[in-house]
Amino acid sequence: MGMEPTLVIIKPDGLKKSLTGDILSRLSETKLKIIAAKIMKVPKELAEKHYQHLSKEPFFEELIRYITGKIHGENRVMAMVYYGEGAISKIREIAGATNPEEANPVSIRGAYGRILTSGIFENVIHASSSQDEAEREIKLWFEPDEIVMDLYPTEEKVFEKVIKRVWKE
């Protein structure tokens, strides 16, 4: 435990059902600090890295389709980093069990999740489950400068010939 960061993702079903506000209110009960947040599309490569520990599971392909928005016609997710005392377990508690049918009815997954006929657990939210997982996931979803705290060691790299999309003058 101690002071720690954790990654939270509101999945495409959460955005599709306009649950963002409700979920943020529930998470604010923890009194943890939000130190990064963004709405983004999820590239397939990021989804596959995020769920790499499940790549052998029969539901893996469906899970990638789910998190990349192919199932809901909604490709946005909201990714956040929360920080504070026991952040990982506090957020896992409010998120509820992986299977929405087994999740405590007052948890986010218990209240808003469901199992699709395809068998996928549509459970609205992702939350890191250990400090190692949090570090791996935060580094995957965020760059150092998108987070208002220095969580992990950084280094400076000089890039030449960087191609970047900017606003047209």
Ligand code: GDP
């Ligand atoms: P989490 O940490 O509680 O999200 O659970 P996992 O890391 O084990 O799994 C990641 C995601 O894969 C879950 O949130 C579900 O969306 C999905 N998932 C996990 N286990 C199962 C399963 O047994 N069946 C199905 N259909 N989906 C699963």
Ligand code: MG
């Ligand atoms: Mg997990």
